[in-house]
Amino acid sequence: MTISSEREQEGTATVSEATPSRRRFFAMGTGAVAALAAGKALSAQPPRAGGGRSAPLPAGTVAGADVSLTWRDPVLRLVRRTTMGLSPEEVTRARQLGYSGYLEYQLNWSAIDDSAVDQLVATRLPMLAMTGAVLRTQDVNEVREQLADATWYRALFSRRQLYERMVEFWTDHFNVDIEVGNVGFTKVLDDQDVIRRHAMGNFRDLLMASAQSAAMLNYLNQNTSRTPTPNQNYAREIMELHTLGVDGGYTQTDVAELSRILTGWSSNADGAFVWRRGNHDIRAKTFMGRTFPAMPTTATDAAMKGEGDTAIQMLLDHPSTARYISAKMAAWLLAYTPPAAVIDATAATYTRTRGDIREMIRTILTSKNLAAAPAKYKRPFHLAVSAMRALGTTPLTAPNIRNARRTHDGMGQPLFKWDQPDGYPDSVAWWSGLVLSRWTYAQYLSGQTSTTTYRTDSMLFRAADNAEGVMQQINTRLFAGEMPAQLRASLLSYLRGAAYSDARVRETLSLAMSANEFQWY
Incomplete structure (x- = not known):
């Protein structure tokens, strides 16, 4: 019985207290799961699903971050923070290396062999290897789909897990809405040449690459900015969102002056950065206390563009x-x-x-620092990927991920579709209104038996094909052996509440993924 069908029956039938059900499981006052239903309520604005479309999902409740008290092993806490989700392979590696060794392993990302996922992406998603000149001739919707698919595959299967976490972070920091009409295929180039190239490198290189990204220039209208009426969008966002912050000590006059300095920074039809001399304002400017003298009409292109390089360097050097x-x-x-x-x-x-x-x-x-840190609430993308990693899909048996990815979008975080330049929020208050859709997605994943799309192999949890054996595998794969006794008892009660079957095992998996200890990291 689904969550929704049980809710429909609540007004007309009484569920026996002796019969474990999904509804009673979530209403139990035991374990951290119950906190999702009975914990501290947080008011939250419903998340937007991209392009300004609201996602009017039911308001939910979430528990406080004291769930971290159940995580005893500091190495496992590090794995939770630096990966897209626990997997038996990652847990084993971390335990072998120890805290410092595992952190250094992930920081040295370029030394990690990621050929399996590279081959998977290259084989299944050929558009990711195309040049801008070729990409712009392709169907723009399929280009967007392949970029999102590739992002999911890498998050799921890459051994460079901390790198993927930072790719996600910088993607939001330098947000570009892929559905804005003039962005088109250039977000693929931005993902490769800006975010992924510099995600674990140097912020200075990252910022300069973003400042010359066709996707960013188009998204914030910088590509058409010209004297005498420059567009101020990019000048404002590079200060407010990319460098100084909203309280960073600049004025509206600085925004206006920087927009003049950056006139001429543009892109061509193939998604490459170009300098447009005729667009540049050569008059004197004053930006954050520094004077940029007027330039003669004979000044070189390098000197004119160099004004922007200098201004960006000023932002980088600012405290x-x-x-x-x-x-x-x-x-x-x-x-x-x-x-x-x-x-x-x-x-x-x-x-x-x-x-x-x-x-x-x-x-x-x-x-x-990490030992003293409270737990954080998984955003929808993180939750979905962590669930799939725990469920055991590998690159060798990788499914067509698109259906599962699109179903995930109903939780409010379709990739590259946040319609404001600030990126998807990293805030428990923002995402707390999505509890029911999160439970529903867990139910969706656990129930997948397809041989052509995403499939959950329940036999991975039935090595010892009985209730105790299933619980052991759930504890190992989803919680790395740290499942609280109360949660284990609640899950075991549910599993034993009806005839043992594959369907009952899958339902129990769904409940385990809905548990508070799994929803937080």
């Missing part, structure tokens, strides 16, 4: 950028409200290393 980027990274990796001491230390690392992202991660993810 507000060090603090803003550090605070945002610490919020992503550690806690929604990071300790001031962590932000200070990370900002100092940013300044000392001139924006080395890996060094900043090292500063944030010390064992002491």
Whole structure:
């Protein structure tokens, strides 16, 4: 019986107290699962599903972050924070390497062999290897679909898990809505040449690459900005969202002056950056206290474009950028409200290393910092991928992911479709209205038996084909052996509440993925 069908019967029938059911399971006052139904309510604005479309999903309740108290092993806490979800392979590797060894393993991402997922993407999604000149001749909808599919495959199967977490972070930081008409195929190039190339490199290189990305220039109307009436969108967002932060010490006059400095930064039809001399404002400008003298009409292209390079370097060197980027990274990796001491230390690392992202991660993810950090709530993409990783799909048996991906979109986070330049929120308050859709997605995943699309192989959980054996596998694969006793008892009660069958096992899997300990990380 589905969650919805049980709700429909609530007004007309009484469920026996002796008969475990999905509805009674979620209403139980035992274990962390119950906190999802009876915990602290958080008011939340319904998430948008991209393109300004609202997702009017039922308001839900979520528990507090004290769920982290059930996670005893510091190494497993690190795996939860630095990956898209636990898997037996990842847990084994982390336990072998220890905390510091595993963190260094993930930080040294380029040394990790990822050929299996690379081959999977290359074989199934050929558009990802096309040049801009070729991509612009393809069906734009299929281009978008293949980029989203590739992102899912890499999140699911890549051994470079911390790298994929940072790709997700920078994708939101430098958000581009792929559905904006003039962005089109260029988001594929942005993903490859900006986000993925620099996700674990240097923030300075990342920012400059984004500033010359056709996707970003088109999205924020910079590609058509010209004197004497420059468009201010990109000038505003590079300061407010990409570097200084909203309280970073700049004025509206600085926005206007930077927009003049950046006139001429544009792109061509193939998605390549171009400098358009005729668009540039050569008059004198003053930006954040620095004067840019008027240029003669005979000035070189390099000198004219160089004004923008200089202004961006000013943003990179500003102490507000060090603090803003550090605070945002610490919020992503550690806690929604990071300790001031962590932000200070990370900002100092940013300044000392001139924006080395890996060094900043090292500063944030010390064992002491992580041990003191509360749990965070998985966003829909993170939740879906972590569930699939726990359920055991591998690159060798990889399904056609598209149906599962599209079904996930109903939770409110379709990839690359956030319609504001600030990216999908990383906030429990924002996502707490999606509890029912999260449960429904867990039910969807556990019930998939197709041989042509996504399939959950329940036999992985039935190695010892009885209730106790199933519980052992659920504990190992979903919780790395840290499932609380109360949750185990509740799941076991449900599993034994009807005749043992594959359907009952799958329903129990669905409930386990809906558990609070699985919803938080």
